[in-house]
Amino acid sequence: MTNETAKALHELKLPGMASCWTSLDETHQLDKLNLRDGMQLMLQHESDTRQSNRINRLIKNASFRIKASIEELETDTTRGIPSADIAELCAGNYIQNGMTIIITGPTGTGKSYLACALGERACREGVKVIYFTMNMLIETLKLVHLERRETNFFRKLSSHDLLIIDDFGMIKVEGPLQHDFEQIVDDRYNRKALILSSQLPVTDWYNVFQSELIAEACLDRLVHKSRRFTLQGESLRKKY
Numbered sequence: 037m038t039n040e041t042a043k044a045l046h047e048l049k050l051p052g053m054a055s056c057w058t059s060l061d062e063t064h065q066l067d068k069l070n071l072r073d074g075m076q077l078m079l080q081h082e083s084d085t086r087q088s089n090r091i092n093r094l095i096k097n098a099s100f101r102i103k104a105s106i107e108e109l110e111t112d113t114t115r116g117i118p119s120a121d122i123a124e125l126c127a128g129n130y131i132q133n134g135m136t137i138i139i140t141g142p143t144g145t146g147k148s149y150l151a152c153a154l155g156e157r158a159c160r161e162g163v164k165v166i167y168f169t170m171n172m173l174i175e176t177l178k179l180v181h182l183e184r185r186e187t188n189f190f191r192k193l194s195s196h197d198l199l200i201i202d203d204f205g206m207i208k209v210e211g212p213l214q215h216d217f218e219q220i221v222d223d224r225y226n227r228k229a230l231i232l233s234s235q236l237p238v239t240d241w242y243n244v245f246q247s248e249l250i251a252e253a254c255l256d257r258l259v260h261k262s263r264r265f266t267l268q269g270e271s272l273r274k275k276y
Contacts (some may be wrong), residue, residue, distance in 0.1 A: 212227065
């Protein structure tokens, strides 16, 4: 009977309740609970299971390059990662306000880890996040144009509350792709959050674009209302 009940709950797409039922049976708790308490326990387990599954889907769909978390982030004011500032970002107000977070610093100082850790935390808060390296974004845009899927792609980006672009500036943005990048920046300005990480200081970002006019238009929006982190210190990669 117990197995049949668990099977029926799975068929009804209630895996959390099914797991709870099986656990209660295995620990001989089924007969000790009244209907009200048993139902509340199973409903809570189902709710927790669905929330956990949703978070896992958000993290998977974000396609982070590295596995990172705020809990494992080494905060250090001397490295440019003050714990108070990170705690403030974890509250998520920058996402609600459509702000840009700019993370710069030399190779190996933890820019990508910080960006991915903030993205992972956002996923855990139920936020839709999408991650690209600059190279991935450029190659994706080229393919999108080739397949004539521009409208769908930009709509997809806009549906995410947080966009992360890692290694910004590693590739020069030229030709029609400049207009694509300008559209991405314009679509998110004051509406959706953006995290940019780069080895280049912001003063060198003008050189990333072929057109000075597009560079000015993009940087004006990126820098305005932005929060900046300048990471420094010895490369963390030398520690491992």
